[in-house]
Amino acid sequence: MRIDRFAFGTIRIDGEIYQRDVVIDRGGVRPRKKKPSKHFRDEYGHTPLSVEEKIPWNCSRLIIGTGAHGALSVMPAVLEEARRRGIEVIAMRTDKAVEFLREADSKTNAVLHITC
16 A cells, blocks of 8 residues: 555545545545434534544554644544554544555555545
8 A cells, every 4th residue: 555645635546646535454445424423413513534544453553643733533433443453543634644545454444544
């Protein structure tokens, strides 16, 4: 998997352009389905990452790209579930997450917010 480019609202992975949040799971890429988290939007001011989403837990490290400006909130329950599973979680702005993922091993999965 190769992340070619990230800019606000778009990311190119293996030559394919995505214009919405993505999940990287064991080298595969799929759109993030954030609908299960939408009911938390009023509480967080933005749809956060919650355990109700299909998070790619089959890894030793989970990178969370929090957006171009770091606006994606990660709910505490996500961090608690990761700790329970023995998964290291690193949350950072998406541009930094992309740089990190370029050097990451196959045991690293990610959730990348590509706008705010």
